[in-house]
Amino acid sequence: MNSTATTRTPPRSARNASCCTGGLVTKVNHSCDPNCGIRLNFSGAHNFVAREPIVAGQEITFDYAMRNYTVEHFPAHCQCGSRHCRDHITGWKDLPGQRKADYRGFVAPYLPDIDNQCATMHHTSQQKG
Numbered sequence: 001m002n003s004t005a006t007t008r009t010p011p012r013s014a015r016n017a018s019c020c021t022g023g024l025v026t027k028v029n030h031s032c033d034p035n036c037g038i039r040l041n042f043s044g045a046h047n048f049v050a051r052e053p054i055v056a057g058q059e060i061t062f063d064y065a066m067r068n069y070t071v072e073h074f075p076a077h078c079q080c081g082s083r084h085c086r087d088h089i090t091g092w093k094d095l096p097g098q099r100k101a102d103y104r105g106f107v108a109p110y111l112p113d114i115d116n117q118c119a120t121m122h123h124t125s126q127q128k129g
Helices: 097-102 108-128
Strands: 004-006 036-040 045-052
Touching: none
Parallel strands: none
Antiparallel strands: 004 045, 036 045
């Protein structure tokens, strides 16, 4: 099995078995303990990247916080059933620091950038106040 799968449909000549029409992001379930992460590819779309070995028939999952800074449109309680379940599907902003560290290298690069911008703005406003 390939360790990456694209989330944007490539041109017909470049399609392979790991691509689905319309992208994969909307077809992959959330888990608070996912076996995949994401990375941006050359076109700016998200590729799924295995965080651990995945066996044939195993569901591919990713944490929705790996690509969304905030999440406000999911049910009240997460139903992933993982041993690390946070009970709520959250965005990157609401992840504990240790979880962010665990995901390093497997999240959209703009998420840590937003954290850094927010920290800089907070630090600047404290200096002025």
